[in-house]
Each structure stands twice: as C-alpha cells, then as structure tokens.
Amino acid sequence: MKGFLSVFKRELxxxxxxxxxxxxxVIFLFFSSFLAFQQGFFEIRQASLxxxxxxxxxxxxxxxxxxxxxxxxxERRTNSIELLFTLPLxxxxxxxxxxxxxxxxMALALLLTCPMVITVAYLGDPDWGxxxxxxxxxxLMAGSYLAIGSFFSCLTRNQVIAFVLAxxxxxxxxxxxxxxxxxxxxxxxxxxxxxxxxxxxFQSRFESIQRGVLELRDLAFFILLAAGxxxxxIIALRERVAAG
Amino acid sequence: xxxxxxxxxxxxxxxxxxxxxxxxNQGDVLGFLGPNGAGKTTTMRMLSGFLPPDSGTATVAxxxxxxxxxxxxxxxxxxxxxxxxxxxxxxxxxxxxxxxTRGITGEECQxxxxxxxxxxxxxxxxxxxxxxxxxxxxxxxxxAQALVHNPPVLILDExxxxxxxxxxxEVRQLIGRLxxxxxxxxxxxxxxxxxxxxxxxxxxxxxxxxxNSTPEKLRKDVGGSLxxxxxxxxxxxxxxxxAGGTK
Numbered sequence: 200m201k202g203f204l205s206v207f208k209r210e211l212x213x214x215x216x217x218x219x220x221x222x223x224x225v226i227f228l229f230f231s232s233f234l235a236f237q238q239g240f241f242e243i244r245q246a247s248l249x250x251x252x253x254x255x256x257x258x259x260x261x262x263x264x265x266x267x268x269x270x271x272x273x274e275r276r277t278n279s280i281e282l283l284f285t286l287p288l289x290x291x292x293x294x295x296x297x298x299x300x301x302x303x304x305m306a307l308a309l310l311l312t313c314p315m316v317i318t319v320a321y322l323g324d325p326d327w328g329x330x331x332x333x334x335x336x337x338x339l340m341a342g343s344y345l346a347i348g349s350f351f352s353c354l355t356r357n358q359v360i361a362f363v364l365a366x367x368x369x370x371x372x373x374x375x376x377x378x379x380x381x382x383x384x385x386x387x388x389x390x391x392x393x394x395x396x397x398x399x400x401f402q403s404r405f406e407s408i409q410r411g412v413l414e415l416r417d418l419a420f421f422i423l424l425a426a427g428x429x430x431x432x433i434i435a436l437r438e439r440v441a442a443g
Numbered sequence: 444x445x446x447x448x449x450x451x452x453x454x455x456x457x458x459x460x461x462x463x464x465x466x467x468n469q470g471d472v473l474g475f476l477g478p479n480g481a482g483k484t485t486t487m488r489m490l491s492g493f494l495p496p497d498s499g500t501a502t503v504a505x506x507x508x509x510x511x512x513x514x515x516x517x518x519x520x521x522x523x524x525x526x527x528x529x530x531x532x533x534x535x536x537x538x539x540x541x542x543x544t545r546g547i548t549g550e551e552c553q554x555x556x557x558x559x560x561x562x563x564x565x566x567x568x569x570x571x572x573x574x575x576x577x578x579x580x581x582x583x584x585x586x587a588q589a590l591v592h593n594p595p596v597l598i599l600d601e602x603x604x605x606x607x608x609x610x611x612x613e614v615r616q617l618i619g620r621l622x623x624x625x626x627x628x629x630x631x632x633x634x635x636x637x638x639x640x641x642x643x644x645x646x647x648x649x650x651x652x653x654x655n656s657t658p659e660k661l662r663k664d665v666g667g668s669l670x671x672x673x674x675x676x677x678x679x680x681x682x683x684x685x686a687g688g689t690k
Contacts, residue, residue, distance in 0.1 A: 205544040216531050278527040285491045285523070286544045287516040441495050443454050
C-alpha cells in the first residue's frame, strides 16, 4: 500500500508539475463543450446532456492516449524505472499507482465539466438519472482507454509510438460497433464472430449506459477490459525489466 | 551480508555475467573492478533485486533476490550507474518520494532528509529541479537517495564518476566513515579509488571473476601497481598467464 500511494502521489504531482495536465484539461474542456454546442446543445431545447456525452467515446480516442503515453515509455527512456524498481515496491503496485493517478486526472477533467450540468439544471428540470450514469460511463470508459494506453506505453521507450499504437487500439474498440464496420465484417465473417465483435464496441456499451440503462454487463465490460489490460501491462513490464 | 551464488545473466546471445560467486561481509568495502562491458553493472543490478538472474541466486541481508526482491530492496541503498531520477522533481521532493515509498514519513522523513542533505552537501540545491543540476550534484542527490534510509547494505555503481577532485575526496571520506557498520559494494574503474576506500577487490572481465582478493594481497601475489595488475589481468594475453595463480 505504501508503494502504491507513493507512486500514485508522485505521478499525480508529475502531471501538474509539467504543463501536461493543464494543456490536457483546457483542450478537453474546450472541445467537449464546443462539440456539444455545435451539435445543438441549446437548439434541441431539452434539459439533457445527451449531446454532450455523445462525443465522449470519439474524443477519448485522441485525448486519453495522450495522458497515458508517458506512463511507462518515459520511465524506460530516462531509465528512472531502474530507480523505481530498486525501491521496495512491486510491479503491480507501480502499475496500479500510475494508472489511478492518470485516472484521477481524467476524473478531474470530467468534474470540471460541471458548468454544463449547472446550465441544464438552471434552464430546465433535467432527468438526473442519465446525467449521473453518463458521468459514470464516461469515467469507466476513460479507465478502459487508459489501461489500453498504459499497456502500449510499457511496450516502447518512445512516447509517440505508444500514443499511435494506443490510438489505433482504442479506435478499433470504438469503430468495431459502427454500422459500416459491421457491414464490412458481415461480408466475410460468420454472423457469430460479427456479433462477438460488436459486443466489444465502446460506442454501443457507452450509449446504453449514457441513456440511463445501468446494466451489469456494460459496467463489467469496461472494468474487466481495464483489469485485463493492466494485467497484461504488469506481465509485459516484468518481461521488459528482466530483459534489461 | 551479500552472498552471490553462481549468478548468470544473458541478454540474447551476449552472456553479461557468467557464474559469479562471492560474498561480502559487514564492515567490508568491496571494490568491483573491470573494463567497460565486463558485467559490473549487470551484477549490481541483480544484487539490487532489479534484474532477475537467469540462473543462480544471491542473498542480501538474509533475503533471496529471486524470491523476496522487495525485502532485499528495503535493506539496500542503491545508486545506479547514470543516476536515474525524475528530472522535473526538486531534490527535496525526490527524496521525500523515496522516503515515502520506504515508509518513512512526517517528522522522521524531514530529519532524515536534513541529515542526508548535510552529509552529501546538497543543502543548497534542495529546491532545484533535478534536471537542472550539474552532473556532480545529480550524482550526490542520487547518493543521498541511497543513504537517506540508513540501509545496512550499500550498492553503489561508480559513485564518484563525474565528480570533481574535491567531491571525489569527500565521497571517499564518506564511504570510509560509513564502512564500519555497513556492507558496501562499489564499482569503479578508477584504480586509486580502490586503494583509497576498499579492503576487498574483485576483478571481473567478460562476466567471469578473475580475482577475488584484497588490494595488499593482490599486490604481493602479482607484483606491481594495481594499474599494472589490472592491465595484465584484463588484456587478452595476460589472462591465461595468471588464471590459476590468483584465485
């Protein structure tokens, strides 16, 4: 626990002692609200944040890997990983510490979108269910994206490569459920495989949560995906360290 | 306190450390000598619990590096070769981080940091980001990190590299002062350093130990200055000539 907390605090402070966190927060807040306004946040004349949440899966594809790319690539490039792992902590503690620090930044980013909530609450009488589940879904989805990013970050010493790989992987999880991708796959894959692929889609999982339908399988999907990626992260990192 | 048994580590086809065994006791200062690429750093990384060996093992302060690496790391202070650190952190917050990871917090942590800042003469740069420090200060911050929790075992990879002559002298004095109640292993290729601080010497080349002796005994057995002995042992031709004699 000491090791986890220590890494968590250091990493979180690391985000804010460089411009990274501020740049990220500003860009995230700008685009999340800009896209919502552009797509008719006011024009639909409904006190709901549906338009606002709609863009989250797509925005996260680009923004979350930017937060995750440095997690391990930077440690390996500067070799500070040798310092980290000659301190009395386990690889699991370090991986989790870093992951939760990055997740906290994401949580803060979502928290700072509260003016949107205040706006709809002021202008109308919103249904609070979908707003709460929308935030919950966004947070869980960000966790999955982050775990994917963290995994790719430990595979390379180069942050740009980590970023590109993570964007591609996240993009695949996003597009796999889209109609065009489904149609394409249906052309040469058996129906069962296409269905299985669709069930991996971030987009459709998130949409059902964001509509206010809290189903265990959707929540479990994001949590298990994040846990699986972090587990792979721990194994890959252990091998990288042992290989020198 | 350090007991290495048949440590072996290969990186792909390159065997970096090939069956290294030795022991170091409390009160010993072991000088680990060898040409570049001899396997010094790899051996030290294994002893610190960072790098798992391919075969063989070692115990440090009673803990096995393979099965109980975290316990080993608790007992050692380790200074890595090129002083890895978090460049954006100040020296003080960096030391607080390593203390926190080791479970030293609050007033105890502040006391430990104040003390080590004085010992390593870094009090003046405590609030500077590590990335902006000169090489010598950076190494001393690394040394402070290795000493701050007062560990019984110290593993220092080239502790005086990049320091000016005064700082070198200070660090050697410091190692001398610490020697009595600790078990210290330093690697170096500066031979005068061995004379100045070490009471044990191991010469390693191509992953194998060539000599495990004391500086005095080595000089008596082989003859000449340490530098001559080192060259004789680690150059190709000389290796065969003394292979049996000094082990």
